[in-house]
Amino acid sequence: MHGYRAPRWLPGGNLQTIWAARASRRHLGPPPRFERERWATPDGDFIDVDHLLPQAAAVPQPVGTAGAPRQHLVLFHGLEGSSESQYAQAFASVARSRGWAYSVPHFRGCSGELNRAPRAYHSGDFEEIGWILQRLRARHGAPLLVVGISLGGNALLRWAQEAGDSAGQTAAAVAAVCSPIDLAASGAAIDRGFNRLVYTRMFLATMKPKALAKWQQHPGLFDRERLAAARTLYEFDDVFTAPLHGFRDTADYWQRASAKPHLARLRIPALVLNAANDPFVPAASLPPGPGPLGRFVTLWRPAHGGHVGFPQGGFPGHVLAMPQAVAGWLAEHG
Secondary structure, three states, X not given: OOOOOOOOOOOOHHHHHHHHHHOOEOOOOOOOOEEEEEEEOOOOOEEEEEEEOOOOOOOOOOOOOOOOOOOEEEEEOOOOOOOOOHHHHHHHHHHHHHOOEEEEEOOOOOOOOOOOOOOOOOOOOHHHHHHHHHHXXXXXXXXXXXXXXXXXXXXXXXXXXXXXXXXXHOEEEEEEEOOOOOHHHHHHHHOOHHHHHHHHHHHHHHHHHHHHHHHHHOOOOOOHHHHHHOOOHHHHHHHHHHHHOOOOOHHHHHHHHOOHHHHHHOOOOEEEEOOOOOOOOOHHHXXXXXXXXXXXXXXXOOOOXXXXXXXXXXXXXXXXXXXXXXXXXXXXXX
């Protein structure tokens, strides 16, 4: 992806972000099909995990059994994402072409059904990431290849950082794509100007109703009036995300959950991919180079791509170039 350049008919980070999500082709061949599995969580809640069905069969092949694919790719989605997101569909297509197993765990409340516990998900949720990966690894019987998109990538890096030397027992290699590894910088970027009018409004359009439904489940859980009045992600996190997940406020959450200060702690191969023209992950907030980050970190910084866009080809384009490159890197380093 170092030499990636967007199509000439699709200039600028915002167009590359929006068009890729809305209009570009997501897969080769028929659409990916998933089987959903519900897991009970240790705190009495649930998460839903979608497993890719083989193209030539209508029934799933259990992971970790005879004849199972050689590799198992796991994808953690971004803010308000799911297995239906364009990047999840594109990675499914790439995994299918490689003969890999592929799973998309959904963060709480992101699978189409409100979770039960008085919590949701957040960008530093490394304990949840670890529990999910350990369960998938036990089933697969070998270390996994893992990719996290945006919020999911930051959380994945935080897991690998906290796991330290033991991370390699669970994951052979990880990749974080367009992840806001400096949450304060990304939060400030998305909450101003065009970003606030388009992206912040889009996220809050689903996040606020889900939070208010959570208040109905658990009356008094947070200040309902403050949440209803929130117009920025900072305000939303201050009243909902931070206090529900053990943080003092937004500033405390964004500081403690950011992966950037801890990149040198990684002990498994880790790819950090960010486009320089990402609308809400400022290039200035990213590490300048691999020097102090240690031998485990690889930085890819193409000039183009937007936020999880990377469209390629003639009109209307496709979004397979990035998943193909990332899967190739994971296969080489895993």
